[in-house]
Amino acid sequence: MLSIQNLHVEIDGKPILRGINLEVGAGEVHAVMGPNGSGKSTLAHVLAGKPGYLVTAGTVTFKGQNLLALAPEDRAGEGVFLAFQYPVEIPGVNNVYMLKAALNGIRRYRGLSEIDAVEFLARVKAKTVALGLKEGLLNRPVNQGFSGGEKKRNEIFQMSVLEPALAVLDETDSGLDIDALRIVAEGVNQLRDAARSFVVVTHYQRLLDYIVPDFVHVLAQGQIIKSGSRELALELEARGYDWLLQAVA
């Protein structure tokens, strides 16, 4: 599904990613862990097409296509979704209106007709209940006045309505209390199936108690220095990152 090869990325002339290789198959959940400043968020941003990053080498192939050549909205059309670490507040734009515009943008990209209003509202309603999102938030401006937990829940809500093929979660657990974490993880788990893949970027093992990954990768200084199974995450939790960094050095 997703194939990242020898990916090098710079910001303002400063190298951040220095040769990432990652293969994500259909239905797999990959956790990307690492200390602060290792390039985790950069990887998530580059996959979604955020401006300001310069890819100096390497390729990213998604469902056989060169992902890096596509505009952000076209990546969404292909099925990529990024859950933001810091969801943006958009005054004056209604949450549900935005979501409908997004869904219809994706449908038009795929050559489908726009969604029926009744069907859309039914889908939204069902997901709202499943994620324990206050219905009042739906008709508020996007993320405006939302608590930290509500913003993250809103990200997962949008994801569950848009039903992406590849969801990239950028530190979705940061700033969440344990109840919110459970609800967010449950939202992700409900979407897990044989066709849908996840890249879960996180600093802490905690999230992986609830979203159990198939693979764990450790990112440090712009490279994946170790890959393993879920046990690697538990080991990191017990021993921290330093032993690994020293072992590589």
Next chain:
Amino acid sequence: MSILQTLAREFAPDPSAPLADLRAHAYARARQRGVPTPRDEAWKYTDLRGHLDGEYVVTADPPHGAPATAPLLDSTPHRLVFIDGVLAPDVAAPALPPGVRLRTLAAVLAADPASLRALMARHASEDADFFTALNMACARAGVVIELAAGCQLETPLLVAFLHTSAAEQLFSAPLVVVNAGANSQLTLIELHYGEAAATNLATPLTDLTAGAGSVIEHYRVQLEGAAAVHIGSVQATIERDARVGSHSFAFGGKLARVEICAKLAAPGASVVLNGLFAVAAGQHIDHQTRIEHEAPHTTSVELYKGLAAGDGRGVFRGQIIVRPNAQKTSSRQASHNLLLSPFAEIDTKPELEIYADDVACAHGATVGQLDDAALFYLCSRGIPAAEAHALLTFGFTQEVVEQVAFEPLRRLLAARLAGSADIPLPERIEPAP
């Protein structure tokens, strides 16, 4: 030919006309003042040269019917419509409730001119600027609205000044006078609308007096044609515990300006000034607001938003004056502006003059572009870039538009914003419930 030469021809004082002495005085005042130039502080960013040189006439001949495109006319039963400066004959408004008196300016001048003496003397005084004096000298189309104490008019009252694409270049100086008695309540929509090809010059003046405990909501909607020049003024005096909401929406004209002055004359008086303007290529729209806190315990809240596209230019100047005795004044002012093109310009200038020491005043002004982070957020959800731009621009205006309680007007504003070729906005707006 200039506006003053036109006046000399058209307004040769007729000593037998009502209030001829005051008209002549105002005319002399205008001549003495002369057309403002950018050397005047208040006209620093708005240069009138070349904009007042038409071959103006004061009545279109023959008169035209209402432009088919004029908005809002069917949305309120109580309305008074002027077409090219002439009262439209088809006014068939249902009877107004007792306590509301609605008369045309012509009717007042014919039957009761003395009632306008004080107002005219005030606006033609030594302090009067050129356009105020001009209006006092020339006003023909207009309306005088009086509310008796305690009278509350539930439905909005619409006063519309429509301009057709008449062959002649029409000059009009509409006058709107509102006297709201104690504890009365009125919503007034003042519409200035021109057909696309209208080349008129309008210098309207609105005088609002909010008696003790009264509430006036004033919506001023400026949708002149693209070649029109519009220079208007709103003067509000707000008495004890009274409230005025002034909402100015300006989208039309090649050169347009509104001066809004609110005097908070007694304790407990408050004013809300909202404004939204959008300039497209070739347009210049200027707002000058002035809030005078003359008494203690007075409150003002002001929010102006501007959009500029193409090579359009917007101006906002917000004066707030707190007199020495106006202790416990609370005043908040914000001017936020969005540039949608590298050739657009918006000049915003807050001016606070505070002579009292126990006051709470805050102000902020910004001129910026669409937020890149928000654009990326929307695009990452699958919204095409052009649509994301439109959504964000629309969102930017909502803080002001949402304060419009009258639904047909809110819809009109959304449609008008979306209708500008330069200002990309969503084709379909679904108002928030």
